Amino acid sequence: MNDMLPPAAVSRLADHAEQAIDKGFDHVDTWIFDLDNTLYPPSSRLFDQIDDKITAYVANQFGIDGISARALQKYYYRVHGTTLKGLMSEEGLDPDHFLAFVHDIDHSVLVPAPDLAAAIARLPGRRFVLTNGSRHHAERVATRLGVADLFEDIYDIAASNYVPKPSQEAYDAFLKRHGVQAPKAAMFEDLAKNLIAPHRLGMRTVLVSPAEGAGDALDRTTGPDDLVAGPHVDHVTTDLPGFLSALAIVARD
Structure with a gap:
């Protein structure tokens, strides 16, 4: 696969792979993704x-x-x-x-993300979406991005009995519902505070930060502290497809 990529892309994958090994993703068999501003970029608005x-x-x-x-x-x-x-x-x-x-909004602003779809598809093991939004909204987003068939389940706010992240209760309920072992899982989020409980539970945690800069990711409800990495964040990436591609390579080696 790497022979088909341009040198710059190979270099980025190599960097991501080195970081992935350092953070110990090789044992992960369950991949959990937030939805909004994580699977799609904040620049979509x-x-x-x-x-x-x-x-x-x-x-x-x-x-x-x-x-x-x-x-x-x-x-x-x-x-x-x-x-x-x-x-x-x-x-x-x-x-x-x-x-x-x-959630009665215009989802057509999202465009298919084939690089993201290919990267998620290569991840070995189980894959989930864990969102504070509704299943209907998550399904529409996933369909627009072209990743709807890549997840075992969308665990929405109703499934969580309307207890939202960052509450640990929300994560505990998800883990119990799907029989996921937290130490063998990785969580991807755009809000650092939503990674506190997963890190405490033993998950590998990744903060997905916008490439255009943290300021552009802030809606008018969140604040700067929501995007600040701390000890509960194992890694920060501005390139989710590239990072996931590297993780797939590491996990398969």
């Missing part, structure tokens, strides 16, 4: 649409203006992990109505 819909939902729910709704949205996100969890906990909100509204 798909999540910006969701973010705007959440603000509109909060504004309509309370009859307040957009600025006030944004402040309340940020409060829920910081205190409860997601706006949905805050609305459910403090207002008794119907989650299905919320999810249907905020």
Whole structure:
């Protein structure tokens, strides 16, 4: 396979492979991926649409203006992990109505990602999506990217009984549902705080950072600290397809 790649691509794969070996991915048999801003780049601005819909939902729910709704949205996100969890906990909100509204967006901004699909397909073992979004939204994203058939399951917020990441309870429920051994799993996320629990459980953790710079990845709800790597982050990559291709090579050697 490497003979078919240009020298620059071979060099990048070699760098990724060396880092992968250093981080000990050779024992991993389960690959777990966040969805939004992880499987697709933030530059697509798909999540910006969701973010705007959440603000509109909060504004309509309370009859307040957009600025006030944004402040309340940020409060829920910081205190409860997601706006949905805050609305459910403090207002008794119907989650299905919320999810249907905020995920009614234009998914056509996403384009097929054949390099990503090929890299995921080469990973040995089981593959999952673990998202705080809805299954319907995740399926539409995966279909647009061309990776829908590569995952054993999409574990969405409903499957988690609406307990969101970064709560360890969400990860514990996922592991139990699918019989996954955390020390043999790897987790890929765009938010560093969502890697704290996986790292504590023994997973290899990878922070997927946007190539165009961390500032471009920030929607108006998250903050800079969400993207800062710490001891719970084993590796940071701005090239998910390249990194996964290297992991597949390492795992098969």
